[in-house]
Amino acid sequence: MADIAFAEAHAAPVIRADTVEKRYRVGDVEVKALKGVSFAIAAGSFVSFVGPSGSGKTTLLNLLGCLDRPDGGRLTVFDTDIAGLNRRAAARFRGANIGFIFQDFNLMPVLTVFENVEYPLIMVQNWPSRRRRERVMDMLAAVGMAEQAGKRPDQISGGQKQRVAVARALAPETRLVLADEPTANLDHDTAYKVIDLMRRLKTELGVTFVFSTHDPKIVAAAEIVFRLEDGRLSREGGPHA
Amino acid sequence: MLSLIVIAWRNLMRFGRRTLLTAGLIAIGVLAVLLFVALSGSFKNLMIGQFTDSVMGDLEIHHKGYVASLDNLPLNLNLTPAQWQRARAVLAADKTVAAYAPVVKFGGLFSNFTESTNVRVNGIDPAREAAVLPLLPGRVAPADAAGLLKPGQILVPQLLANGMKVKVGDTVVVVTTNRDGSVNGRTFTVRGIVSDLSGPGGRDAYIDIDDARHILRLATPEVSEVLVRLKSLETLHATVAALRSALDGGPGKPAFEVHGWDDLSPFAHIARLIDLLTLFVKVILVSIALISIMNVMIMAVYERIREIGTIAAIGTPPGRILGLFLIEGLLLGVIGAAVGIALSLGAVAVLHVHKVSFAFGMGNGTVILSPSLRVSDIVTVGVVVIVVAVLASLQPAWKAARMDPISALRHI
Numbered sequence: 084m085a086d087i088a089f090a091e092a093h094a095a096p097v098i099r100a101d102t103v104e105k106r107y108r109v110g111d112v113e114v115k116a117l118k119g120v121s122f123a124i125a126a127g128s129f130v131s132f133v134g135p136s137g138s139g140k141t142t143l144l145n146l147l148g149c150l151d152r153p154d155g156g157r158l159t160v161f162d163t164d165i166a167g168l169n170r171r172a173a174a175r176f177r178g179a180n181i182g183f184i185f186q187d188f189n190l191m192p193v194l195t196v197f198e199n200v201e202y203p204l205i206m207v208q209n210w211p212s213r214r215r216r217e218r219v220m221d222m223l224a225a226v227g228m229a230e231q232a233g234k235r236p237d238q239i240s241g242g243q244k245q246r247v248a249v250a251r252a253l254a255p256e257t258r259l260v261l262a263d264e265p266t267a268n269l270d271h272d273t274a275y276k277v278i279d280l281m282r283r284l285k286t287e288l289g290v291t292f293v294f295s296t297h298d299p300k301i302v303a304a305a306e307i308v309f310r311l312e313d314g315r316l317s318r319e320g321g322p323h324a
Numbered sequence: 325m326l327s328l329i330v331i332a333w334r335n336l337m338r339f340g341r342r343t344l345l346t347a348g349l350i351a352i353g354v355l356a357v358l359l360f361v362a363l364s365g366s367f368k369n370l371m372i373g374q375f376t377d378s379v380m381g382d383l384e385i386h387h388k389g390y391v392a393s394l395d396n397l398p399l400n401l402n403l404t405p406a407q408w409q410r411a412r413a414v415l416a417a418d419k420t421v422a423a424y425a426p427v428v429k430f431g432g433l434f435s436n437f438t439e440s441t442n443v444r445v446n447g448i449d450p451a452r453e454a455a456v457l458p459l460l461p462g463r464v465a466p467a468d469a470a471g472l473l474k475p476g477q478i479l480v481p482q483l484l485a486n487g488m489k490v491k492v493g494d495t496v497v498v499v500t501t502n503r504d505g506s507v508n509g510r511t512f513t514v515r516g517i518v519s520d521l522s523g524p525g526g527r528d529a530y531i532d533i534d535d536a537r538h539i540l541r542l543a544t545p546e547v548s549e550v551l552v553r554l555k556s557l558e559t560l561h562a563t564v565a566a567l568r569s570a571l572d573g574g575p576g577k578p579a580f581e582v583h584g585w586d587d588l589s590p591f592a593h594i595a596r597l598i599d600l601l602t603l604f605v606k607v608i609l610v611s612i613a614l615i616s617i618m619n620v621m622i623m624a625v626y627e628r629i630r631e632i633g634t635i636a637a638i639g640t641p642p643g644r645i646l647g648l649f650l651i652e653g654l655l656l657g658v659i660g661a662a663v664g665i666a667l668s669l670g671a672v673a674v675l676h677v678h679k680v681s682f683a684f685g686m687g688n689g690t691v692i693l694s695p696s697l698r699v700s701d702i703v704t705v706g707v708v709v710i711v712v713a714v715l716a717s718l719q720p721a722w723k724a725a726r727m728d729p730i731s732a733l734r735h736i
C-alpha cells in the first residue's frame with residue numbers, strides 16, 4: 084500500500100504520483116534516481132521540492148513536465164497518465180498545460196522581451212495577433228517588465244530575465260508551472276523577489292507552481308515542501324523556518 | 325509580428341558575417357552559371373546560325389539514301405519531279421516552315437583555263453535560296469541588290485578564288501560527268517566571291533538551278549536536296565518528325581529522308597559539348613550551394629542545442645522546429661539566388677555595352693557575342709538553388725526536430 088501524501092486533500096489534485104520510479108542506465112551500471120515516490124499536489128498550490136544534489140529533484144520535475152517517462156508506478160498530471168504519451172502527444176500536452184522556468188532563464192537571444200513572451204502563443208498555440216498582444220502586455224505588466232518590452236535578453240539583468248521567463252511560462256494561460264532551481268543563478272535578494280513574484284502570481288492567477296531548490300531561505304517561501312533524499316520522499320509539510 | 329520567417333531571419337542575422345559569406349558564395353555561383361549560360365548560349369546560337377542561316381538551312385529533305393553517300397553527291401539519288409512536287413505541297417502546308425529552296429548538287433571540275441581543281445556545285449533558285457539562307461547574300465562580294473546570281477553566272481568560294489587567282493568578271497569553266505557517264509562542261513562568268521566559313525562551305529560554288537540541270541543533261545527537273553528554314557529553331561525536332569510522317573510513302577516505300585541541321589553538321593557535337601559544359605557548371609553550383617548551406621545549418625543546429633531543448637520543452641511541435649530550420653536554409657538560398665541573379669543581370673547589361681567580340685573563322689574577322697538571359701534560365705537556376713538550399717537544411721532541421729528536450733537542455 085502506497086503512502087500518498089495529499090497536499091490540501093480537499094482540492095482535486097493536479098498531480099498524483101503513486102510509487103513513481105525512475106532508473107538511468109550508464110553502461111552496465113543502473114542508477115535508481117527515484118525509488119518509488121508518492122504524493123499529490125492540489126490545484127493552486129505553491130510547492131517546493133528540496134534535497135541535496137543528486138537526490139532526484141530534476142528527475143522528478145522532468146517527469147512532472149512530461150519530458151520523460153517513469154519506469155514504474157503511476158504518474159498523472161491533469162488526470163493524464165504520463166506514461167501513455169508518445170513524443171508528439173507529450174509535446175502537445177506540455178504546450179497546452181505546462182509552463183517551464185529554467186535555471187539559466189533560456190530566453191531566445193534573438194527575440195525581444197515582448198517576442199519571448201509572445202513565442203509560446205504563436206509557435207505552440209495559435210493565438211490571434213490582437214489577443215496575443217494584449218496577453219503579452221498583461222503578463223509583462225504582471226512581472227513588472229512592460230517598460231523593457233523592446234529590449235533583448237542581453238540588455239537586461241538576470242533577475243529581469245527570470246521575470247520575463249515567468250511571464251513566458253504563464254502567458255498561454257498555463258495551469259501548472261514547473262521551475263527547476265529557478266533562483267540558482269540569482270543573488271539572494273533577487274532570488275527572493277522572483278520567488279515572491281511567483282507566489283503572488285500563483286494567488287492572482289490560481290496557477291499551480293512547483294519548483295525545486297536547495298537554498299533553505301528560498302524553501303521558506305514555499306507553502307508546501309517535499310523533501311527528497313536519495314530518490315525517496317523523506318517528509319512533507321508546510322513552510323519550514 | 326513574430327513568425328517563423330522573422331525568427332529564421334533573426335537567427336541568420338545572429339552571425340551576420342557568416343550568413344553574408346555563405347549567401348555571397350551562392351551568389352557568385354549563380355553569377356558564374358548564368359554568365360556561362362548567357363555567353364555559351366549566345367556563342368552556340370551564333371555558331372548554329374552561321375551554318376543554318378548561310379549554308380544548310382535548319383533542315384534538309386533528300387531522296388532516301390542520299391545522306392549516306394553525301395560525300396559523292398550521288399546523281400542517281402535525286403528527287404523525281406513528282407517527289408519534289410509532293411515535298412513542296414507538304415512544306416507549303418506546314419505552318420512552322422518559313423521558306424524552302426530546291427538545290428541540284430554535283431561534284432565537278434573547276435577551271436580557269438590554266439589550272440583546275442574539284443568543286444562542289446550548288447544549282448540554286450536564287451530568290452528561294454536567299455530566303456532560306458539569309459546570311460548567304462552577305463557573304464557574297466560584291467553585293468548585288470538584284471539577287472544572288474543570274475543564269476550563266478557563278479559564285480566562286482574564296483578558297484578557290486584565292487588559290488586560282490579568279491576575279492569577278494572572269495570566265496571560268498565547270499566540267500562534270502553526268503549520270504550516263506558522259507562528260508559535259510559550260511562556261512560561267514564570275515558574279516561574286518563567297519567568303520570562307522570554316523567547315524563544309526569551303527568548296528561550295530553556286531550557279532543557277534537550270535544551268536545545273538543543263539550541265540547534268542537532266543531530262544526532267546530533278547532536285548538533289550531541299551533546304552528548309554523554320555520560323556523558329558525551337559520546333560526543329562517536332563517539324564522534322566512531322567515532315568517525316570507527312571512524307572512517309574507507306575510500308576516498304578520510303579522515298580524521302582528528313583534531317584535536322586544537328587544530324588548533318590559536325591558542329592552539333594560542339595553544341596552538345598557546350599550543353600555538357602553548362603551542365604558541369606550547374607553541377608558545381610549545386611555542390612557549392614549544397615555544401616555551404618549544409619555546413620551553416622549543421623553549425624546552426626549545433627550552436628543552438630539548448631535553445632532547441634527550450635522550445636521543444638515548452639511544447640513547440642517538432643514540425644515547427646523542422647520548419648524553423650528549413651526556412652532558415654531557404655532564406656539563405658533565396659538571398660544567395662536573388663543577389664546572384666541581380667549581379668548576373670547587371671553583368672549581362674554591361675556586356676551589351678562593352679561588346680564581347682569573338683574570332684570565329686569568318687573571312688571578315690570577328691563576330692560579336694550578344695549574351696542574353698532567358699527568363700526560363702533565370703527561373704531554373706533560382707529554383708534549383710532554392711530547392712538545393714531546402715534539401716541541404718533537411719538533415720540538420722530533422723536532427724533539431726528529433727532532439728530530446730532533456731538531453732538538449734543539459735547540453736553545455
Ligand SMILES: Nc1ncnc2c1ncn2[C@@H]1O[C@H](COP(=O)(O)OP(=O)(O)OP(=O)(O)O)[C@@H](O)[C@H]1O
Pocket residue numbers: 107108109114115116134135136137138139140141142143297
Ligand atoms: N541522464 C542521466 N543519466 C544517468 N544518470 C542520471 C541522469 N540524470 C540524473 N542521473 C542520476 O540520477 C540521480 C538524480 O539526479 P538529479 O539530476 O535528478 O538530481 P538533482 O536532485 O536534480 O541534483 P542537483 O541538485 O545537483 O541538480 C543522480 O544520481 C544522477 O547522477
Ligand SMILES: [Mg+2]
Pocket residue numbers: 140141142263
Ligand atoms: Mg537538478
